[in-house]
Amino acid sequence: MIDILMVDDHTIFRSGLQRLLLDETDLRTTAEAGNGAEALELVRRRRFDVVLLDINMEGRNGLEVLASIRAAQPALPVLMLSMYAEEQYALVAIQAGARGYIAKDAEPAELVYAIRCVAAGGQYLSARAASQVSGQLGGRDDRPAHQRLTVREHQIMLMMLKGLSLTAIGNEMLISVKTVSTHRGNILDKLGVASTAELVLYAVRHGIIQ
Known part of the structure; x- marks a missing residue:
């Protein structure tokens, strides 16, 4: 069973x-x-x-x-x-x-x-x-940019979209605020957005959030 x-x-x-x-x-x-x-x-x-x-x-x-x-x-x-x-x-x-x-x-x-x-x-x-x-x-990756984030970047992106602060994300993931900030920068760079507000708009356009 x-x-x-x-x-x-x-x-x-x-x-x-x-x-x-x-x-x-x-x-x-x-x-x-x-x-x-x-x-x-x-x-x-x-x-x-x-x-x-x-x-x-x-x-x-x-x-x-x-x-x-x-x-x-x-x-x-x-x-x-x-x-x-x-x-x-x-x-x-x-x-x-x-x-x-x-x-x-x-x-x-x-x-x-x-x-x-x-x-x-x-x-x-x-x-x-x-x-x-x-x-x-195998390297044939034509997915949208958000689907090419690492697992950790993807987790942090979802927390950012929930409105969590860098400190709250760090506490949740047991990593330093500095490390979260570095990941945040990488996420914004990879998605071609300049701020969390633009990230939210990106997420809505791509169906990540409603």
């Missing part, structure tokens, strides 16, 4: 996903979490075979939570779920330590297959995402 921790800040989505998995005799949702803090508490005191983790959550986003899960339970497979298209976050998620990435609009059978795949020690990407990731790793 594959025991699943489901992490998503939308109760309705979690309920629908749990009902979907009831039809599978080898899968069961043994716990749910609505945010990163709840998820980490569960990971530290209970055993799971797979974590289904949403990227776009209030508070700490899924990539930040993924890093904490990797630190607490390095061998625990994490399958990232997202409303974002695969080309936007798949490579970032894999580089951050996820075992797989799947869009929320995927067919139910594909999600079930992906869960079984990562639980068995494999890695899951759709055929389209796998081709894109392969090309990106």
Whole structure:
């Protein structure tokens, strides 16, 4: 039996996903979490075979939570779920330590297959995402600038878009304010913007935030 921790800040989505998995005799949702803090508490005191983790959550986003899960339970497979298209976050998620990435609009059978795949020690990407990731790793990278940020830069960018100060970001990531400032400068340079206000406009244009 594959025991699943489901992490998503939308109760309705979690309920629908749990009902979907009831039809599978080898899968069961043994716990749910609505945010990163709840998820980490569960990971530290209970055993799971797979974590289904949403990227776009209030508070700490899924990539930040993924890093904490990797630190607490390095061998625990994490399958990232997202409303974002695969080309936007798949490579970032894999580089951050996820075992797989799947869009929320995927067919139910594909999600079930992906869960079984990562639980068995494999890695899951759709055929389209796998081709894109392969090309990106091979140097054929035509993604928008924000998709070429490093994992840490991407995490800091998302925190900046939430309005967190450099000090707050440093405290959250356990790095110095000077280091955060350096990353901020690199992010703005890579995206071709001159300020946090311009970064917000960039994020809206590219669908990073609504």
